[in-house]
Amino acid sequence: MDISRYEDHGQFCSGHAACGGCVEALTMRVILNEIGPDAVGVVAPSCTAVILGGYPTSSARIPFIHGLIETAAAMGTGVKRGLAAQGKGDTTVVCFAGDGGTYDIGIQALSSAAERNEDILYVCFDNEGYMNTGGQKSSSTPHGAATGSTPLGKATVKKNLIEIMAAHRIPYIATASPSHLADLAAKVRKARAIRGMKVLIVVIPCLPGWGVADDSAVRVARLAVESGVFPLLEVEDGVTWRIASDKTRPIDAYLAGQKRYRHLSDGEREALQAEVDAGFARLKALEAINPG
Amino acid sequence: MNRMLNDDLQLLNGNHAVAWGVRLAGPDVAPVYPITPQTPILEKLIAFQAEGKFDCDLLTPESEHSAMAAAVAASATGARVFTATSSQGLMLMHELLHYASGARMPIVMFNVNRTPAAPWGFWPDQTDSLSQRDTGWVQLYSEHPQESLDTVVQAFRIAEGCELPVMVNHDAFYVSHAVEPVSVPEAEAVRDFLPRRERSLWLDTGLGRSIGAPAGQEAWHASRREMDAAMARVEGLTREAGRLWGEATGRVYDVLEAYRMEGAQLAFVTMGSMAGTAREAVDALREAGLAAGLVRLRLFRPLPAEALRAALADIPVALVLDRNFSPGMGGIVHQELAAALYGHDGPRLHGFLAGVGGINVPVERLVALAREYRDAAPTHAPIWLE
Numbered sequence: 010m011d012i013s014r015y016e017d018h019g020q021f022c023s024g025h026a027a028c029g030g031c032v033e034a035l036t037m038r039v040i041l042n043e044i045g046p047d048a049v050g051v052v053a054p055s056c057t058a059v060i061l062g063g064y065p066t067s068s069a070r071i072p073f074i075h076g077l078i079e080t081a082a083a084m085g086t087g088v089k090r091g092l093a094a095q096g097k098g099d100t101t102v103v104c105f106a107g108d109g110g111t112y113d114i115g116i117q118a119l120s121s122a123a124e125r126n127e128d129i130l131y132v133c134f135d136n137e138g139y140m141n142t143g144g145q146k147s148s149s150t151p152h153g154a155a156t157g158s159t160p161l162g163k164a165t166v167k168k169n170l171i172e173i174m175a176a177h178r179i180p181y182i183a184t185a186s187p188s189h190l191a192d193l194a195a196k197v198r199k200a201r202a203i204r205g206m207k208v209l210i211v212v213i214p215c216l217p218g219w220g221v222a223d224d225s226a227v228r229v230a231r232l233a234v235e236s237g238v239f240p241l242l243e244v245e246d247g248v249t250w251r252i253a254s255d256k257t258r259p260i261d262a263y264l265a266g267q268k269r270y271r272h273l274s275d276g277e278r279e280a281l282q283a284e285v286d287a288g289f290a291r292l293k294a295l296e297a298i299n300p301g
Numbered sequence: 302m303n304r305m306l307n308d309d310l311q312l313l314n315g316n317h318a319v320a321w322g323v324r325l326a327g328p329d330v331a332p333v334y335p336i337t338p339q340t341p342i343l344e345k346l347i348a349f350q351a352e353g354k355f356d357c358d359l360l361t362p363e364s365e366h367s368a369m370a371a372a373v374a375a376s377a378t379g380a381r382v383f384t385a386t387s388s389q390g391l392m393l394m395h396e397l398l399h400y401a402s403g404a405r406m407p408i409v410m411f412n413v414n415r416t417p418a419a420p421w422g423f424w425p426d427q428t429d430s431l432s433q434r435d436t437g438w439v440q441l442y443s444e445h446p447q448e449s450l451d452t453v454v455q456a457f458r459i460a461e462g463c464e465l466p467v468m469v470n471h472d473a474f475y476v477s478h479a480v481e482p483v484s485v486p487e488a489e490a491v492r493d494f495l496p497r498r499e500r501s502l503w504l505d506t507g508l509g510r511s512i513g514a515p516a517g518q519e520a521w522h523a524s525r526r527e528m529d530a531a532m533a534r535v536e537g538l539t540r541e542a543g544r545l546w547g548e549a550t551g552r553v554y555d556v557l558e559a560y561r562m563e564g565a566q567l568a569f570v571t572m573g574s575m576a577g578t579a580r581e582a583v584d585a586l587r588e589a590g591l592a593a594g595l596v597r598l599r600l601f602r603p604l605p606a607e608a609l610r611a612a613l614a615d616i617p618v619a620l621v622l623d624r625n626f627s628p629g630m631g632g633i634v635h636q637e638l639a640a641a642l643y644g645h646d647g648p649r650l651h652g653f654l655a656g657v658g659g660i661n662v663p664v665e666r667l668v669a670l671a672r673e674y675r676d677a678a679p680t681h682a683p684i685w686l687e
Contacts, residue, residue, distance in 0.1 A: 049504050051374065063515040072504045074377050075513035076370065077400060083367035087332065087374025088504065090358045094329035094380050100506060118370065121363035 015190075018042040025068035027060040030223035032187035032230065033134050033213045034060055039190050040103070040132060040209075041069055043197035048101040049088050050074070053081040053115060055107035056141045056213075057134055079114040081106040082122035085129040101130065101201055108135045108149035112168050119208075123177035126205045130197075133210045137167070140218035151238075153281055154269045156218070162272060166284065170210060171244065178247035179206040184239065186212050188231035192241060192253070212239045220268020232263040237289040250295040260285055313483040315476040318446035319385070319411050319469075320345035321483070322453035325491040326409070329380035330358045332371040337423055338473045339387040339413045357383075365390035369397040369410075376406035377512050379503035381457065384408065387473065388415035388429045395433065398466075402437025403524060404513050405502070405531070407460035407467070410438075411453055414573065414624075415473040416658060424659025425472035427573060427625040431601075431633040437528055439467040439535050440602040442572040446481045451552055452599075454491055455542040461498050462538040463531040472624070473659070475574040490549045532603045539600050556600040559612050561587060565594030567675050568613060568648065569667065570638060571622035572598045575656060579622060582667035593671055598634065606641035618675055619648040622655040622662070623683075631683025649679040655686045662686060 020041035027034035033056055050073040052058045058075055062068050076084040085104040092100050106115055111133040122129065138156050139145040145158040148168040155162050174182050180203050185193040193211070200207040214221055214229040221229050233239035237256030244250050260282050264270040273281070313321065319342050323331070333343045349355035362368050365386050376382040386394065391412050401408055412430050416422035430440060439459060443449040449471050456467040471477060504512060516524065539556050547553030558576075561583050562568065569579040576597040586593035596612045596619075598605075613619055623632025630636060635652030642650070651674050656662040666686065 047506055049378070049506060058515070061511070061514070063517065064511075064520055065514075067509070067511050067514065069511075070509050071506060072509050073511040073514070074374055074404075074504060075511065075515070076374070077396060080367070080370035080374075080397070083362055083370035084374035086360070086362065086367075087330070087371035087376075088378055090330045090332075090360060090371065091375030091378030091380035091382070094358050094375075095378065097378075097506075117363055118367045121367055124363075125360070 018045065020045065020070045022068045022070070025060050026062050027056070028216055030216055030226060032226040033057065033136070035190070036134070036187050036193060036211050036213070039194050040197050041071065043194050044071070044101050044103055044201060046070060047099070048103055049092065051076055051081055051084045051088060051102070051104040053106035053110035054078045054141070055105065055110055055134065056136070057105040057107065059141060078110045079118055081110055081115055081118070082127070082129070082131060083118040085131065086122050086125070086127045089128055102128070103130045103132060105132050105134065107141065108133060108137060109139045109147045112149040112170055113147050120177065123174060123179045123206050123208070126179060128204050128206070130200050130207045130209065133170070133208070134213045135210050136213040136215040136218055138215070138218055140215040144215070144218040152284060153273055153277055155272060156269065171242070174208050175244045175247040179208065180246060181207040182244040184210045184212070184242050186230045186234050186239060186241060188227050188234060189241060196243070218269070220271070221266055225266060229263065229266050232258070232266065236260045236263045237285050238263055240289060240292060242292065248299050250292065250299070252292050252296050256289050309485045310482050311485055312480050313446055314341065314478050314480045315446040315449050315471050316341035316413070316478065317345050318450040318483045319453050320349065321485050322450040323383050324349050324355045325486065325488055326383070326454050326457045326495055327381065328357050328383040328409070330372070330375040331383045332360045332362055332368040332375070333384050334361060334365045334368045334386065334390060336365070336387045336390040338415060338477045339385050339390070339411070341477070342385045342411060365393045366397065369394040369401065372408050373397060373401050373404065373406050376408050377404065377504050379500050382408045383410070385411040387413040388417055391429050391433060392417060395436070398433055398436035398438055400513070401466045402528065405464040405528070407464050409453065409456045409460050410466065410468045412468055412470045413473050413477045414470050422658060423473065425475050425574065425624060426657060426659060427470065427472070428627070430468060430470045431625050433468070434602055434633070437465065438602065439465055441467065441469045441539070441600055442598065443469060443471040443476065444574055444576045444597065445476060446479065447483045447552070449476065450483055450485065451546060451550070451554065454495065455539070455546055455554065457495055458542045459535060459538045463534050464501060465528070465531050465535065470573070472574040484550070486550050494545060494549055535603050536600065536605050536608070554599065556605040556608055557612060558597040558599060560595040560597065562594035562596065562612060564592050565616055566592045567671055568594045568596055568616045568619045569622060570596045570598065570619050570634065572601065572634060573624065575622050575624055575662065578662055578664055579667060581664045582671065585664060585668050586671055591671060591675065604637055604641060609638060609641050610645055610647065613642070613648050614646070616648045619650055620670060620674055621650060621652045623652060624656045626654055626657045635683065649677070651677065651680050652683050653686050654683050
């Protein structure tokens with residue numbers, strides 16, 4: 010997508026409260042424009058809630074309920090059921106939560122909503138840590154990454170939310186990146202047309218949390234995709250895997266652009282490369298089992 | 302037409318009476334998680350739905366926490382919402398109870414009062430709901446199955462009248478599973494009693510206004526002042542609902558019930574099923590020549606302090622029976638009553654931890670208590686009843 014020619018529908022307003030250079034605002038703009046005006050949002054305490062702004066202003070045209078951190082999926086359920094009970098079942102319900110509100114404290118409610126196949130679009134802005142509280146580790150923080158609570162690097166691997174959600178056999182799971190906005194927009198359009206539970210996980214390089222330059226979040230996100238750290242994929246009904254991005258470069262450039270990996274030794278970097286290679290190979294194997 | 306003549310008298314336990322009240326009130330959405338001894342409410346509602354008699358979206362999320370989160374969110378769309386729980390479930394909901402009242406969601410919840418763990422117990426005890434007293438929920442306590450049916454319907458009218466959530470409580474097993482003849486009103490009478498009201502704020506795609514967004518200090522402060530003003534209206538709304546319900550069904554309710562208080566020289570004060578025992582003790586004492594009476598508190602939050610003071614004016618001594626326990630302080634109704642009476646002329650107070658853990662408190666025990674304490678100096682420490 011050539012962003013200079015982007016046709017904006019005005020669903021996300023200027024004056025929002027994101028950090029300068031933050032790409033979460035960019036992805037919110039694309040997602041809210043694709044969802045359109047007939048929608049109600051749920052937001053968990055997160056960077057997204059901050060970006061939406063405080064009372065009495067809002068950077069979104071659609072109404073939001075600012076829920077509790079572990080409740081995004083449960084509140085999405087309630088909004089959908091309440092609207093449907095009043096004859097407004099066609100209104101889209103979209104939930105926004107961070108990785109803390111999704112991988113950690115919100116996973117119980119998310120699993121339950123997935124098991125019930127609630128008709129909601131659940132968007133996780135995955136910046137791989139509690140960045141809104143100053144940058145502590147979550148279960149989404151990758152192996153080796155330094156955070157406020159893992160200053161020597163996280164000793165364990167990132168939780169595999171995609172496979173957890175796939176095991177629920179929900180209709181649609183996708184990953185997206187602010188470096189591939191047309192792909193993001195297409196996935197939101199596709200998700201909107203599907204009845205049932207949709208989960209979209211968007212990688213959000215956090216400028217202070219990851220220690221990247223103010224103008225480089227899109228570049229870092231692109232490197233995450235191209236190095237196979239964060240592949241662009243879709244999973245339908247939990248069984249049909251489509252891996253749309255190739256692994257075209259080693260992870261060196263991706264790691265080098267981030268302060269959170271600065272402490273790694275050569276050996277640790279090689280070990281991370283082996284983990285990424287194995288993870289990508291596993292995805293390709295899943296794709297081969299049941300090609301769409 | 303006298304609607305009482307068309308009443309349908311059924312043998313119902315307390316929980317099934319609640320389910321009948323909910324069916325008549327007609328909520329749009331009901332997220333409920335099972336827990337002993339609440340579960341018969343959920344199962345009866347599901348049975349009504351399966352019979353095609355209850356047009357409500359019933360859902361069963363993975364926890365009470367998510368049940369209340371879904372209840373809040375459904376209510377935020379303008380839907381009428383019901384849920385039910387007990388003990389651990391209520392306490393798991395705790396943070397959402399604050400959210401529900403702060404966001405001014407008129408949810409009605411039925412709580413079956415049960416002992417909190419540890420140790421595990423399944424016995425009648427009001428500590429679960431009384432420890433939620435500062436969450437901004439209106440709290441009502443019912444004594445018997447008929448009152449539980451009647452009160453759950455009235456609760457919707459109160460909640461929607463002040464846009465605050467309402468919790469109705471009855472005791473585990475003594476009420477929840479006790480079977481009594483219960484008059485089930487006509488659906489039409491309930492529809493007239495409970496008209497749909499437009500909410501002042503709901504999630505509307507046409508308006509785009511949000512709910513619960515971070516507020517500055519002034520706005521947050523104002524939200525509590527507004528809740529306070531809404532709470533101040535609850536006593537009147539409860540009386541109005543009780544009066545109108547009386548016109549429709551013949552059963553009138555107030556914020557408290559005064560039983561044989563005329564000329565009383567001693568009063569028991571309690572809530573819930575303990576009132577049944579206390580009522581018999583009052584009769585026995587009156588029979589034996591001691592003018593005893595009973596004040597049964599029905600509305601606990603907001604506390605009807607003025608009504609309590611008026612009911613106990615000129616009564617020399619009051620014995621408070623608390624089936625709950627606040628460690629380090631004693632009985633919660635005792636504390637509340639002492640606070641309401643402070644600085645006013647009122648009875649000498651004695652607070653009894655009566656039936657904590659569900660243990661039986663026989664009528665004779667209360668009769669003996671009355672004789673023992675009628676002339677005693679007031680006591681401040683809680684007194685345990687064995």
